[in-house]
Amino acid sequence: MTTLAAAPARQGQDVQRITDDVGTLLKFLPGDVEQLLRPIMDTVDEIKLRYGRPLMVLMGDRWEVFDEITVDNDHLLDINAKVMNWRDDGRKGVEGTCHRLYRTKNADGTIEGVTVRVGRFMRGVAWPLKPYLDEDPSMLIMGTPGSGKSTLERDIARMVAEKIRAFCVIVDTSAELSGDGRRAHPGIGYADRVQVAMKAQQADVIWEAVRSLNPRVLVVDEIGYADDARVIKQASKLGVKTVATAHGNKFQDLVENEALSPVYDPPIFRWLVIVAARGVYHLYDLPQAMNQYRQGQVPEYRDLRV
Known part of the structure; x- marks a missing residue:
């Protein structure tokens, strides 16, 4: 992999580990x-x-x-x-x-x-990604189970909602992002949320959220089925950005996942983040990375660390 220079560390943004x-x-x-x-x-x-x-x-x-x-x-x-x-x-x-x-x-x-x-809420783990989210909040996060991708996504939702409040809508299937029950986890900040009763209903609930909750940014945990990818692509045509997670630990895992082809061919996400380790992120400019991949080149990424 070709690595670009690491982003400079930012001061005053310590990670807070908050146990529920x-x-x-x-x-x-x-x-x-x-x-x-x-x-x-x-x-x-x-x-x-x-x-x-x-x-x-x-x-x-x-x-x-x-x-x-x-x-x-x-x-x-x-x-x-x-x-x-x-x-x-x-x-x-x-x-x-x-x-x-x-x-x-x-x-x-x-x-x-x-x-x-x-459950633990890690406030501040998304801070290295803030400049990129400010530019364009559409981001796909990939990592292996237990790598911290949901923890990262929850903090991204909080940061996005600090700017746009309830225009940030979480579609939570696992209850891992916003908690279970009627009372949402405080870690999501001002974000709105809708829960999914059954995994098979996730695509339908995503579309219902787009139609009924007026989101500017959707936050979706664990997309893995073609229906999820298709409805997220449809939402992008309406101007709705999406932050989502998927399984995989390298760029190749994305392009070899045919179910996700609606979101990467062509890319509807601006950024791809591979969680290489806790607090270590490989950030790809996804449209650029896809062009490099199609040309037989090794896609470049930027190494970011908390």
Whole structure:
């Protein structure tokens, strides 16, 4: 990859790591798990409960194994009873926070495990992108699961909404951007939001938001289907800009994803951001990068860091 010069650091824009109310999340956990983890929740990023296996907790970049608790059926049924209304994709958000639970099942429908993600709002992680968003807020963000692309997108929504208020509209399918329930997460600032009940309905809800909520900028989490791409392209013809995320960790992943071809051939996004690592962004001028790619050249990017 050809790299352009890194952007100069900006002063006075420290990243603030704000953890959502963990007490609300702990209420969903079995008593012994809650008692064990409560004192260390400030350092916990993810919790894995898998039937017949010891409790595992992600702390930073290391999985810690707590052999004193072996997950049994009672643990899983306890969580299931407290949640009750799981989404069709097996997820459940905690109202007013970005905490999230995910339930997995065996082939026979029996609950096999539960994963708990601790929601944290990182204010300021989008700051290196501000000059580019000010120029044109249409941006596609790509990264691997857990890379921080949704955290980045949430902060982008906040920054965009500081300028245009409720003309920035979040279409939230996973409840990861704006939280679950009736009360939106404060991390989205002045942005409006609409929730999507089922992943299969995302394209329809995007279009309904365009028709009914008067957005200038849409913020959409996890586009991956052709219908999503087509409706975003249609919105662009009406002058609506979009910030969206997709899976992938290199430029080639975008151009090899045929489902997303409506948004990159030709490009409707001005910018492509690859989240190379937490706080490390490779920024492409997408129209320019596509021209370079078609000419057999290696697309250039600018290296930006928080």
